[in-house]
Amino acid sequence: MWMVIGEQGGTPPGAAARAAQFAHMAEVTRQSPGFVRGWWGSDEDEPDLSHTLVVLDTLEHARALRRMVEENVAGVRLRIMEIGVEAEGVA
Numbered sequence: 001m002w003m004v005i006g007e008q009g010g011t012p013p014g015a016a017a018r019a020a021q022f023a024h025m026a027e028v029t030r031q032s033p034g035f036v037r038g039w040w041g042s043d044e045d046e047p048d049l050s051h052t053l054v055v056l057d058t059l060e061h062a063r064a065l066r067r068m069v070e071e072n073v074a075g076v077r078l079r080i081m082e083i084g085v086e087a088e089g090v091a
Helices: 015-030 059-072
Strands: 002-009 035-042 049-056 076-082
Touching: 002 059, 015 035, 015 049, 049 059, 059 076
Parallel strands: none
Antiparallel strands: 002 049, 002 076, 035 049
């Protein structure tokens, strides 16, 4: 599996506005081919930054998502990472 890691400035200052922005981003991304799971949130240290972590099933799908975002979103920094090891906490 592969992860697209994103960072973008301009996160709305209010909690409701942030939630709306993240919900929109999640809905658009959820429709991407190969989508497995994703997370969207604001940075604790720099609240005007937002971060995105999106897991996709193939490198091809990760690259396609990156291209789509870069073509449609200004000021975003994206990286692609191969997921080598996965760990879960004990419940």
